[in-house]
Amino acid sequence: MIRAAQDRLDGHVRRTPLLTSPFLDEIAGRRVWVKPECLQHTGSFKFRGGWSAVSAMDPDVRARGVLAFSSGNHGQGVTLAATRHGAPVVIVMPSDAPKMKIDNTRALGAEVVLYDRANDDRNAIAAELSTARGLTLIKPFDEPQVIAGQGTCGLEIAEQAKSEGVTNADVLVCCGGGGFASGIALALEADAPGLRVRPVEPEGFDDMARSLASGVIESNSRRAGSLCDAIITPQPGDLTFPIISRLAGPGLVVSEDEALHAVALAFSRLKLVAEPGGAVALAAALFHGDEIEGGDVIVTISGGNVDADVFRIALERFAA
Template sequence: MAGENALNYEMIAAAAARLEGHARVTPLLNSPFLDAIAGRRVWVKAECLQVTGSFKFRGGWSAVSALEGPGGVLAYSSGNHAQGIAAAAQAHGREAVIVMPADAPAVKVANTKAYGAEVVPYDRATGDREVIGAELAEARGLTLIRPYDEPLVIAGQGTCGLEIARQAAEVGVSDADVITCCGGGGLTSGIALALEQAAPGLRVRTAEPVGFDDVARSLEAGNIERNKSLSGSICDAIVTPQPGDLTFPIMQRLCGPGFAVSEEEVLRAMALAFLRLKIVIEPGGAVALASALFQGDGIKGEDVVVVASGGNVDAGIFTDAIKTYGGSA
């Protein structure tokens, strides 16, 4: 199991030490209004309030802060990993080059550039970001930091799991599902490894958009399956070709069955999070909350923890969510 050979709990603890004083300890939020909809207590880990607006800052800082010697870094991302790497590189005085899909949300492109990174666009439907990234890294002497299949990145995301374990214990939750928004599996596998030791009664489940649920299908099949399309979802932050080679063995061992939610459920969850918790969640960051609120039959127990993984949403999509679903929230 390559993923577990490349990563262990001690790496997560070391990443937490490097992140201390740089990443925010994000709150675990609750609302009786959301509890009533879900039929159980819903605890929302608000990573949308993290530095750069998503959990990706954890992995970005973990990886960049561990680099030795001079030189810049390169990443490929639809936006959240891009911002995490760009911010970490800027703080460490390193050049950052980010390969981003041409249809990435404008706010994510703008924020990435604002952190001083150079953005190289590509066509998500016809281009291979891994090939483009590898070629650029070699040509320009940059260190490639992958968004999820990278042990130091996974370790950084695992620090979110350490916080969940501690915060859940503080509110008396020791036996519950923890639903994570899942693309390639870096956040999911990192949290799962952290909870395995820090809070073994908390079981990780994945959440994805319908039609892009490669992780759920892979977990059910017992082998890696690909998405048929890499575009066409409002949940851009978690649309990836397939689970990672490092992350899938970890998820296969530690995660329960995954959820797949509709775009309507995602938009409703975004509106509810804003109205009841006063937080802004992007579509890809809302799939976990949508699963807890609208697919509760697949959850056991009196509590569920969900990760609101990011808040970098274009104003138009967010406004539409509030206008369409805010009145019924």
């Protein structure tokens, strides 16, 4: 499925490069390879899964339209994928989402339906829309074609690492529901068995790390309140967790300060804009080296959709 997704994505997805910086290597004490999915269309890896899911649909079904819940990266990824297929797209967002995210999603071509987080049932809204208009829901991570799409990033990592002579390394993946981590893990299992996924999460939202440790799906007690909002989910997915459990190493957990510090270092050393949630894997490579195996480490930067205010905070606190 991942290879089929790669064929469908060919010519539409960006093949992001694999970057390095001698300054980051020095901080980490090992060679750090960075896969910047912030440079992907719509600013995150989510475009891969969105394109994979939309392109795999029956054309008649697709023509009726697609639907997603998202205040962020998944919504933008699905929107651009749908509009480029000429399909109508409805994104259901909380009415208190940042105005910029609502505006961007609309500007990419979506019809945005707002709901009141306190009083409305978003599932009921979606069910109603789906029935009335024949829209197909694209879930953010627990959906095979979405996982297959995210896995195309893993195929690229396998090929790029091989061409750089890196055959044994941990691959640190920013982890919310686990779509990105599970897709990459499946791709590496096939193409680069010496590369091992390590999911990385922010403190307080380490449901995947705790689930991997206990062997059963664990939930977060909090649902919001992190600058790493892009990768905050209630718990691992029913499809993603068994894959990650079978293939990945232990989870890594970084503090919000470490994530902001990594944002500032991506700015100064890589010239990349990373969102805090998208920088947790880089933070783990730089500040949790003793929990990582191997002379090289590969990290994903999963997205760059960060508000200017938050970015300025990272620079004020951590840029030289």
